[in-house]
Amino acid sequence: MSGTDPAATDGPRPGVPQAGVKGIGEDPREQDRDVAEAPGKIWFRDLDEAVIEADRCIQCASCVAACPSDSIGIDEDEGRPTLVKMCTGCSRCWDFCPRSGLRYERHLELTQEERGLAEPGTYAARATDEAANAGQDGGVVTALLAALLEAGEIDGAVVAREQEDEPLRGEAVLATSREELLAAGGSIYNQTMGLGQLDELLADADLGSEAHGASDSRAGSETTRETDDPALAFVGTPCMIQGATALDRYDHEPADPIALTVALMCTRSFEHSRLVSRLETFDVDPAAVDTLDISDGELRATDAAGETLLETDVDAFDAAGLRGCDECADFVGGAADISVGNVGSSDGETTVVVRTETGESAWETAAPALETAAIDRPATLEKLADWNRRRAESILPREYDPEAGIGITYEHHRESYDGTDREPEPLNPARVHQYEEWC
């Protein structure tokens, strides 16, 4: 029974992996195998080939969070997931990757069914205090999170902040005070991979010693919540929220600390070094850029004094974008408790969609800190969401089907993607992190 299994296939068909042999290229582990591999078996290298090498990774870090043996880390230089120790072949990275094993549209559908309010609330809002100036478009996220922190509903919030030493490069931080939230206000346009860093962020934060630790309402006790049972708000792009909520749906540990999810509406993320390089070709000094704002198809960079440094069609920045973002139809972040963005409301206001009971309760807690009104142009939001979905469907090599099963098998992925410009690329050993940890 060595090698491939002749009974299971009529010889190799193009676009369909040979039964019992995985992957593409010439990986020595797949050559002349003396054991045929199980159907559907996934190693991280399969994900690497299908998503990362194929330049489709959206840096949501779901795989990093999903790996039960912490074998997937983040390559600092390339900003992408990479194996840092032995892979056990458990498939979980694949199962939770919105670009491979996780049919994200099905996940959105199921989350809606299970957690969605019958009537989601849609608002135009602005903060009533100093948060209005710190955050973008009305400072609603900052005000909301600060109110929840101060009410003891959460112990901290995972948000993005610009790195001190690298202009425009976002990093994930765990903010545990109003001051820290204010410091992190404003949008970041590259992925932070914060979902893969929750453990480290929690370990560094020392939540137990915070004076305003949230009371553990679930246990009905008055005691300060301990570091080993924290409640965090998690703010991120729609794909990060897809990963976080999918892990939560299956009760996977990495999602345990997340008590509230806030999605930042998003049409695409940028790869940091390409973004910087692109700005430079417009003679804009990235270090001088204070805010980057994308609305109505225009990208605008302003400096600290509010002076416009650049205003141009966002398409000119296509080359800096993550190509995998093109396959996303979830502009609004449909899996989140609350989504925020700027589409459909006036300047200085935030468009907010409150989608779940958890979101509603958070929204009510923060009500005193917010001014809310009916959304200005509700149709605009829907139109953009529609456009986004149609575009994604036209680019997505596989079918877009919210009613199909949530899992996409390796074989199915290959059938849909092989032969397209998004097909798997062989693993390149030169790019593989050389780890030295095995069992």
Added chain:
Amino acid sequence: MSFGPAVVSPSWLEAHRESDSVVAVDVRDRRDYEELGHLPGAVSVPGDRFRDPSSVAAGKLPAADDFADLLAEAGIDPDDTLVAYGGDPALAARFLVTALVYGHEGSLYLLDGGLEAWRDGDDRSLTTDVPDREPTDYEAALCEDAPLVDRDAVEAAVEGDAVLVDTRTAAEYEQSRIPGAVHLDWEDLLEDGRLKSEDDLEALLAERGIEPDERILLYCNTARRLSHTFVVLRHLGYEDVAFYEGSLTDWVRAEAPEWDPVELQEQVRHYADNGGFEAMVDELGEDVLGRLKLIGLYHQKQRGYFMLRTRAPGGRLTVEQARTIGEVADEFARAPAEYGGPDQNPVFGDGYLDATTRQDVQMHWIEIEDVAEIWDRYDAVGLSTMQACGNSVRNVVGCPAAGLDPDETVDIEPVVERVSQRFLGDHHYANLPRKFKVSVTGCHEDCARSGIQDLGLTPARKDGKDGFVARVGGGLSDGPRVASDIDLFVEPDQVDDLVAAMADLFMDHGSYLDTAVNRLRFLVAEFGPERFREELESYADFEFVEPDEVLTMDYRGDHVGVHEEADGRSYVGLNVPTGRMGGDEFAELAELADELGDGEVRLTPNQNVLVPHLTDDDLEALLEDPLLERYSPDPGPFTRGIVTCTGREFCNYGIIETKNRAIRWARELDDWAEQVGIADDHEAIRIHMSGCSASCAQPQLGDFGLRGEVYRDDYESGRAADLGLGGDLGNDEFIDWLVGKIPIDDVPDVVKATMCAYDADSEPEESFTEWADRTSNAELREIVTERPARDSPAIGTEVS
């Protein structure tokens, strides 16, 4: 070729770039080149295409043909002047050095300051237009005078033959370096991304003793950074500069005290009385946990606690050793209260140990505070944990009935002992690219499983002399491979030399740079068995000959039961289901062996134990001992065949819990087998269950091979297993993985359904493996997937 490479300024390029024979080469990612723009006229040769750790070419060099294809595709001619640039100047320099090594004839230049310096000039915009260059028929071959040096040259440099320069960071240099190397961080040659002035550079180099009339040898970790220093030195007119391409990881480690097992053991002993785990990690750093494997300590899932692996070469223990191991487990392998204390495990309680498939003994919950005491007790009876794990010659597996079997050809004990002693505590051999597994069998039944070892020896004969024939490159886990016979006969006293030769070959050819695929089996596969044999011979100090006759006739699954010895006495193989027993029980077994046997206990590769040298009276007494009710020489077929790894209980990697589950299944399945009347048809039904893909339970060898997984549907996820059937090492056959992700609780029913199908379908006298081999994978897949729903009895018999 003109003298070079050299560094040129952006204005030089500006002045010369119109020439057709001056080609700018962009080494950034292809997508950056295409979409972000590049120098007008530049071609793309991405760094990740000319750096290849896995090719047979030295270090990170690509194969010559691959490099030629890359340049041909870019439209480069052999006599073109090439100007390399990128985001990373070292990578651009690396391109030039690669071209130099492969004999490029034109000049080679590095663009000073790279892309950024270019853009800073007037009107030096970028373009996304790809130049229209015709592909060429570029040919590349390793230059005879390429500035590459081998390991011997580096060793000579250490002796004062040349100036050895370490181009890594100061921190890396401080941590460990080659003796006598001077330090020159490659980035110290730069200021704001541009090359420093010649005066500054000369002053800096003079200060380090790097003079133009000396012979200079450069090294770093992966030959990228040294490339930049190489280009700069040549630019400054240094004539005799060369570099070491491979990684010196093994060498650096062989010099570094923290990678010396003997030294490491002393360090850990120190912390036993001085602050324990936390102090150790604080002072030595978190990465000490990886190195501790070298001395048999494996950090378990629960922080601060270790699995301790004790080696038993050939599985042989004196009763004093066995008693000591049992007592140590009973005393120290105890869970703290927060992890359940005496009730940590519902089946095994507390204070237990595990016999392994490599004839080691493992125990858990060991703390740094305990190890000095444990090692003292071990030293007193001649036990060791050194190199039981880590990248060295692992515990040598031997035929457990060596010296007992009436039909054996060679007594392997002295061979096993000599190999074990030769590498124990040897710093030089303690840090191979990866682990190195050796087995020796003296009987005719391949008891020590040569097919899955890096080097497996089984009996053979040459010119009337008894010895062994060698097989190489076997292994399981990711990329399983059956060992290749290389038709090599060795005499018993040559075996340790052969192991050393293979270790030397491994260090030279096994990659320290492509760490995911550097087990010896990948090297054997890459060379092919014949060339591997030739290479191996060049490392050995004896001539290679072929055997006249090989003597392996059969394959033996286990040693359970009562067997006759050559001298008329008996040995008893006791079944230890999943290999786990109480430390107190193991000590008790040692007492029995002392009292009734002849001072010896043995461990088998099936996670069982064996008590040799029993007279008829002693045998009877042993068989009546209550300990044998649980560790029976005559167990049910499933209990007899169960083998598992440590699993999720303690292992960082384990996806599923194994030991308790397997014990439960084995009992339940044996009851079922009795009830349906198949129990007597089978001596053993082998279920091998590994918690993950690492194959610690050798699932590829089982009748049923199981490997931990997870499954998920739209609404729930859970633990699962991949399943394969009919492993048969006697015929060099591993299982194929037939079905993935069977929910774990369904597995017993799958086993039952399969046994029923075998029962119904097999010919008289046809074994399970023969049946599984004859039946197509498609049919087998149908049997295991078309199983009756859970909770409904399999074949008319209810199992409680």
